[in-house]
Amino acid sequence: MHRLRRVDSFVLSGLVALALLFAPAFGVSAGQSAAVPDIDPHAAVGSKNAPIVMEVFSDFQCPACKTLFVTTNRQVMDNYVSTGKVYLIHRDFPLPMHAHSQVAAQYSRAAAHVGKLEPVEQALFDNQEKWEQNGDVDGTVAAVLTPAEMTKVRALVKSGTPNALIQKDLALGKFYNVNQTPTTVFHAKGQTFPYSGVMSYEILRNFLDQLGK
Amino acid sequence: MMQSSPLNFRRTIIWIGRLVLGGIFIYAGYAKIFLPIMHPRPPVGVALAFFALQVGSYQILPPWGVNFVAHTLPFAEVALGLLLIIGWRLRIWAVLSTLLILGFFAAVIRSYAAGMQINCGCFATPEPLTIATVLRDGALAALAVVMTVFTFIEARKPHPWSATQST
DSSP states (O other): OHHHHHHHHHHHHHHHHHHHHHTGGGTOOSOGGGGSSSOOGGGEESOTTOSEEEEEEEOTTOHHHHHIIIIIIHHHIIIIITTTSEEEEEEEOOOTTSSSHHHHHHHHHHHHHTTOHHHHHHHHHHTHHHHHHHOOHHHHHHTTSOHHHHHHHHHHHHHTHHHHHHHHHHHHHHHTTOOSSSEEEEEETTEEEEEESOOOHHHHHHHHHHHHO | OOOOOTTOHHHHHHHHHHHHHHHHHHHHHHHHHHOTTSSSOOOHHHHHHHHHHHHHTTOOSOHHHHHHHHHHHHHHHHHHHHHHHHOTTHHHHHHHHHHHHHHHHHHHHHHHHTTOOOBOOSSSSOOBOOHHHHHHHHHHHHHHHHHHHHHHHHHHSOOTTTOOOOO
């Protein structure tokens, strides 16, 4: 009986090893997110097992980042993230030349931790021209959150928790040689494609389809 | 009468232009098609679609134009590079490569002047478009123009090896 169990477990281990060896050949993988360091799950959307990972290094006060978010990434979320093809990671890369982008990053990161990344990201980009003039990041975020959520966000910002996460993103950006925003780093099938600047959705769609093949 | 040397100043410049520009064209096209900086190398379709992102970042062409350029330019670069080095019908390929380089130079100047923070996309590497890129492209454009002009001037003269020696 014991010998049979030992044989069974031996055969099972062999099958698992074979499956692991041949999985890549059949296009089976554990998802690209495993290869990407320091993922804050609160600041990411989509399935961790998606075959493509997109890391977007962004600064809320940068006009090109707004363009990328409004014209392209919203459509990527609707058509690729929601269908499990892309895991989209928001990375904060506030540039020193922008007076309020660090504060905006702190609020967005805190909002991510109460599950409200998307509406806050949308509000910050939609009202970029207003809060970059008056510095009212708090008011912009408060407009799209409930009072209870806003209390939690303010407490998180005050605690300094988002700062540590932003510093991690900045360090990772430097590791990738990010020197401008927006910079998008694509991961698929063990390959990494860094790209700086705004992308048209039409052209990006073609690239994502090729990556997913 | 003295026969002209096979390697006078103009012919030396033509040779340098053919080798430098031909080599650069071949490498630039090859890098866009095969992305040699990546390990493992991605399929050609992925590499060309990635190049399309870089062509699109210049915001000059509509999406269909971007895809057309991204899927033809790398092969045209390899072909032009080979034809420049081979030297057959040199004036045609010298003119075409000069026009192509002047087109690149105009796109680079326009993007730099507009303050667009994009990658050059010249050799399929994440190289930011800076003043160094503008100067490099300018130098290559100047070399291409001089090479082409010299090619036409030299074509009017009999080839030194085929010239008849007068007594």
